[in-house]
Structures are given as C-alpha cells and as structure tokens.
Amino acid sequence: MGEHLKLITLLGLIVAISIGSIESANILGVFTATSPSHNIIHMAYVNALIERGHNVTVVTALPLKDENPKYHHILIPPTEASTKRMDEMKANAIKKVTIKDRMDRIESILVFGSMMADPLKDQRFQEIMQNPDNKFDLVLVGLFLFNPFYVGLAAHFRCPMAISYTTAPNNILPNFIENPTEVSYVPVSPLYGMSDLTTFKGRLFNFMKNIQFSVFTTLLNYQMEGIYNEIFPASDYPAFEEAKKKVSLVLFNYHFTDGLIRPNVPAAIECGGIQIKDKADPLPVNLEKLFNSSSEHELPGTAPNIHYYRWLPQDDLLQHPNLRLFITHAGKGAVTEAEHHGVSMVAVPMFADQIGNADQVVKNEFGLKLDKATMTESSFKEAVLEVLNNPKYTENIKRFSSLTKDRPMTAKQNAVFWIEYVIRHKGAYHMQSPAVHLNTLQIYSLDVIGFLLMVGFLVYKLITMQVKFILRKVCAMKLSKTQKIKDQ
Template structure:
C-alpha cells in the first residue's frame, strides 16, 4: 500500500471491515511483569493499526507506537516486594498455599495505593473508551471501572482459564478431564485424581470468592465516583463480551470452548533477533556441546533460593560439558565455575532461538513454556508455585520435558535429568515436532486476538455470539432440575404401579381366602 494515499488506505481498511481509530483502555494496574508481557504484543499491534490506546499498568512497556499512552499508577515492586518467600511456600504444599492469605492481603494494600493515585481519577473524569480490555486474574478491585465507561469489555486470562473464570460465559469445564490449574494432573485422570480434582477445583472457586470478590466489590464501590450505584462483580463479569485465554490446544489439554472464549496463547512468541555481542560470543563459542539456559522467571528471585540448593546447581554445572547462562539478580557469585555466566536480564526468546542451545531449565511459567515450544527446545521444569506444576506436567506429557522437585533436589537427580534430556534425542525431536504444530495455524495467535478485538468493536459488544448458558444456574446447566423431575415422575409412576399391584394382589388374595373359607364350611 506504499503508493496509496492516506484516504485510499483508510478506504481499503474500511472495506475490509477494520475498525480504526477506536479508543481502547488496557486495564492492567495490578498486573505482574509476566502478565503485562502477555498484553504487550496486542497493545502494540492495535496501536499500530491506528487505535488510540491508554494503558494503566505498573510497567512502562518499551517500543510502543505513539498511539499508546502509558500511565503507571503504581510500580511493580508494590505488587511483588512483600510476597512470601516462594521457596517456603513450596514446602507448604498446594492446599496450604491456596488457603494462605498473606499475598492476597498484600494485593489489597496495593489496590488501596492504586486508588490513592490522582492520575486514576483524571482518566475516569476526562477519558471515554469504546472498549476495555482487562487482566482478570488479580484486578477484581478495579472492575467497577468497566461500567463507569459504559463500554464493552474483553477479559484476558493470562493462563488457561480456571473453571470459575470460564463459567462466567456459560463455558463450564468438566473436572473429569480438565485438571485444576494448581494440580499436576494430566487430562487422563484416575478415579482418585478426578475426585481430588473435583473437590479442589470447587474449593479454589469458593476460596477465590471469599478472598477477592466481596472485598474487591467493597473497594471499588468505596473509591470510584458514584460507587454505590455500580453493579456487583457478577453482573460486571456477566456483561463481558469475550474472554481471551493465554492457552493453546497443542500445549494445554484441549477443552470445549464457546465462540466467545478464544485461545490466543503464544501472542508474544516471535522469531529470533540478534543477541548482545558479549552474550552471543559466550553462546556461539560453546562448540558442539552447546549451552543450557537457566531462568526462574521474573517473580521468583534465584538469589533467594536456599544456599544448599544453590550449591547443588553449581556443583552439577561444574561437572557437565555444556556452558550455562543463568538469570541471576546479582553481578557475581564467589564460587562460580568458568562454564557458567550470570546475567540480571536475558532476551529469553533470542537465547532460546540460538542454534547452540541444548536445554532450557525453567520454573515452568506459561510464557516460558510457550517460548520453549515455539523455538523447539527441551525443558527441565522446576516448578515453584501457581500453575507451574500443571504447565510442566503438560510439557512432560507431550514428551519434551522432565520435572525435578526443588525442595528435595539432589545432585544425582539433577545431573541425571540434565544428561537424559540432552543425550536422548527423543526430547528435542518431540519439542521440534510440537513447534511445527504450534506454527501450523490459519492465523497467528496475535492476528487472531487483533481480529476478535476489532470484531467486538465493530459489532458493539458482539451480543449475538453469547450462549444462553450464561443465564443458567448450576442446576439448570447440568439439567439437574430436569433429572430430579424425571426421577420424581418415575418414582411416582413406580409408586402408583406398586400401589395398583398391591391392591390387585390384596383383592385376589381376599377372594381366594373367601372361597377357601366357603369350601371349609360346606
């Protein structure tokens, strides 16, 4: 279109159905760094297509077009600075971690700090939006912003949406084959696993309501203009136009989805770019043995791991042939082997795309597992919290990963797992085969997200694709009321039949008794 003037270009876009120039609010004020990374590609793509974007986020994203205005209401340290030690949380186990409220209390404190920032009220007073896109996971306390703007909304789940998220759209997920996000089960569960999965899925949903819903609703009604007139959270969520899930059926276990629940997992994945020279030299000179990338993500600080665990990693690294590039939060380490390079920050996708990489040692965050598959790299998963166990278990079930438990890790276990993943070609073959599947799609995840975002804009909320299941309660959805009626009717019919049979039997028996008595008298 380089030779077309601006009016011709806009006309063509109009004929193609693109809705350019709409104003979109990205509501991510309590999003972690990894959550923001999920949204950045969509934000940038929509900005480049001419939409006017306002982004409320604790992180200022780089390389955004001029159409994207970024407002930092709180900093990311306000969210993560006082979160309990994840290594200690790991020792507590899944159930106890779910019941622990300390991190939740910290989120509520951060939310109050958010509401104390006058910039928020300037946006509320001076801005109007055609669409609101919100990170649903931890931003419940700002849900009241959506009806304030009287605009359609798209919810984004930064993971494969748990049942209590997709239920909003009438998309109820069966615990018989959809594992709870915080259990390391596959979609092939035994009876005991299905029992545990069903119970914990329900417990987590109830816990979520208790931890977030009531207090969040109370908070936005207290702080937002005309807050007492704002609807409750169930009503706000129930009016949402669509949900984007950061999942992909080739990576996450397939599940039935309604048309307003869209999988866009891997929006952030991309081809490799050039590495910084010092890092490229270290990786490119690793020879035939190659190198290993080791990163525990952005929330978990590797420097905070127990000293004995750190020494286990170093001793194993010192014995293997491969070089290791380790994401570490300090400049140096006194006992660092010569084959290990520390880095506070790594361009992870560019490292994963390097031809000499042999293995990715990761905490199993969803973005990291998506990147490992996109670039076809085997994984050694070391999950710490949240959905990381499930992500690593899914990777292991796909045949390109192995899991190691960090709280009881040993040198022998770690070394044998590393050597198995590097020396057995099956793992890299599985990773590369899966990489081909992820890329074999009619449109990229990002193009898909852009299309459906503009679809909601074009059709003013896209009410026509909503399922009637949204309006059904639990008993209606699973036709338990109908089942109860049918069972009741059958019971009544059986009862009436038994009553009739009993009467017939009694009459017959009575007549026989009368005849026998008559014969005896004669």
C-alpha cells in the same frame, strides 16, 4: 485502458484491506498485577492493537521495558503493603508446605485480593474514571485471580470487556463465559501438577481438586463481590453477577496443540504464543558476540562459563541457532516460547502453574523436571547431560514446534480479529453461551433432575396406591368368595 486497470486494481486492494477492519477504536488496558511475565503477555495484545491503528490507554502497576509512544501509559505502582504481601506469598509459595500452611496461604491470598482494589482507588485511576471525555469502545483487563471485580469497569464506561488470561482455561479462573467443566478428561488446574486422566487414580485426584477449587472460588467470589460493591455501589452500577455478563471475550495464552484438549465456547479465544515475535530482534552486541562465538563448553562451574544478567531478551535468545538448552522455572510464557522455537528444557518449577507446565514438558518428552526441594548438584548435572546428549528431546520439541506453528492465523491475528469483532458488534453478545444467563442449579440441570425425581416419586406413589387399591379389592373379593363357600 491500462491506467484504468491500474486504478481498478488499486481500488480492489483498498477494499480487500478494508474488509474486516474497523475505524480506530479507543481501548483501555488495565494490567495491575505485579508480575512482569504477565505484562509481557498483556502488552503483546496492546502492541498488536496499536499496529492496527487503535488508540490505547494502558494502566500498569509496573514500569514497562519497551515504552511505545503510540500508546498512553499511566503507571500506578503497588502500595508498600501490597508489595510486602506479594513478596511474602512468593517466598512461602516455593517452600515445602503442610496442609495447615496451605490453609494459611488461602487466607493470605484472600487478604491480598482486597489489595488489588488499590489501583482503582488511586487518584490517577479515579481521574480516568471521572473524566467525562473518556469514551472507550472496549476495556481489556489482565485477570489475576484476585481482581474479578474489575468487571465493573465495563459497566462504568458502558462498553464491552475482553480479558487477557496468561494461561490455559482452568477451574480456578472465574468462569465469566461459562466454559464447560469436564473434570473426567480435562485437568482442573495445573497448580499442583497434571493428573494422568487415563487412570482411575488420576480422575479421582482431578475430581477432588475440582471440589477443592470450587470451595475456594466460592469464597473468592464472595470476597470479590464485597469489593465490587464498595467500588461500584448499587445506586449507580448493576449487581456483580450482572456486570460479569459484559465480558465478551477471554483471551487465553494457550493453543490446543499444548495438549489440553477441551471444549471451548465461542468467547474463549486461543492465543497461545501471542508474545512471540515473528522474527527475533537483533541481540545486544555483547550477547550476539557471546552466542556467535560459543562452542562445546565444558559444564558451567567456573567463572568464564557463567554470564550473569539482570534481564535477557528471552524470546530473541530462544530463536538463536546456537542455543541448545533452556533451564527454566516453567512459567507458561517461557515454556510456550521454548516449544515454539524448538528448544528442549530442564524445568525447575517453583510454584503455581509452573508445576503442571513442567509435568507437560516431561509427558511430551521435551525435557526433564527437577524438584527444587530435592535437587542436588549431581541430579542437576545428570538432567542437563541427558537432555543435551539424548536426541529424542530435541527431535520431539522440533516436531512440536512445526505443529504449533501450523495455524490458519497467527496468535496475534486471531486476537486482533476477535477484539475488533467485539468492538464492531458492540460486545458481540450473540457469542455468549446460554449458560452465562443461568445459575448453578440450572447449568447442572439440578432443577430438572429435582423436578424429574419429584415427578418420579409422585408416579411411584400413584402406582403404589393403585396397586394397593387393586390388591385390597382382590383380597376383599377372595375373602368374600371364601366366605360364601363357607356359608354354603
């Protein structure tokens, strides 16, 4: 009887483990942005998927630091022209710019967009596309603003697509899943800082930014459609707007505890902190010795107190109990890791979403922000001392750390569940917002408003005509009665 009970228990455990899982799936990951920080996020999904036993083929533009033999990696380095353009953009982005510079930058960005097509045209990628034996259950694409035309890959491989986006939902992101746009209380984008939407000035600024980004995304979409038609010709592929509808999920590197409270459709999945390890890996020996022997140093300024490295295991370091302050450029991944591990910050944002991320650090009193253009040795020293010596910053971020960890599933578990859900249900298009199948006029009910205005106008004209007719009759009767009295 005891053996039978053990067998039943074992079978029960096997069934329990099997619930919600799927057989090993073939997944293609395409991450061609030339940004190492983006790859950290994207590869976190890949590593989670191979842990579940899925077969993953990964295409990147940059070498990967921690290669894993469990996935097949294909490296397609950026062209020389693309690298030069990206370097120029980075250099210009950190400068103080005029309105004219901003317009020139937009033109530069649109030119750079066409270079994102280079990896798909590369012979190594063409071999993946043309090999009839390559069957994929899902394509996972790292979205980098300039590559929405990658949606054609879902059409090519006849499978659903999931998108990895390295920051929070915003209005500069191509809205594949038609997440609601609520400009009255949701920040449009962190690119130029975060507006205080409790004030009229903040809402006005947010509204004007929305118009600006709407114009930009319209121009970008026009360009992306042209590139799509070049790589995925109409003779063999659906139209660009139709191909977009094959996007089943957008995995966002954000969580509502970040402070961005907004409505999300079911296809918007919160995966903030996906790259954070459950437990830190052992530090390299030299770093472990340095941190374990650290004491109350004097402020850096002499060589013995300054240690230079080309690369550091950031997530692991932020978990070390002796780390007291994080001086950061305020990239989304860096801020998320510091918040998760409860480390206060001094933020020196350079460009893009870093500005808005730093604003949130200040708003939440997790640390201070310094302007790269006006920062001095004195202001830097004051900021460091303030954050180190004022306990409110550590207390606030420790409290937030506890809050953001309190979830029904970890970011990794959440991502894996929904990716497998989409694979199980062949795209899970029942999750799509109805807005995906509407045009702009329909989404904003402009056609309905136009119809109602037209009906209202017709009703107004009919009522006006009736009133005029009645008035004419009344006036005619009065004239007739007056005339009869005169005749008598």
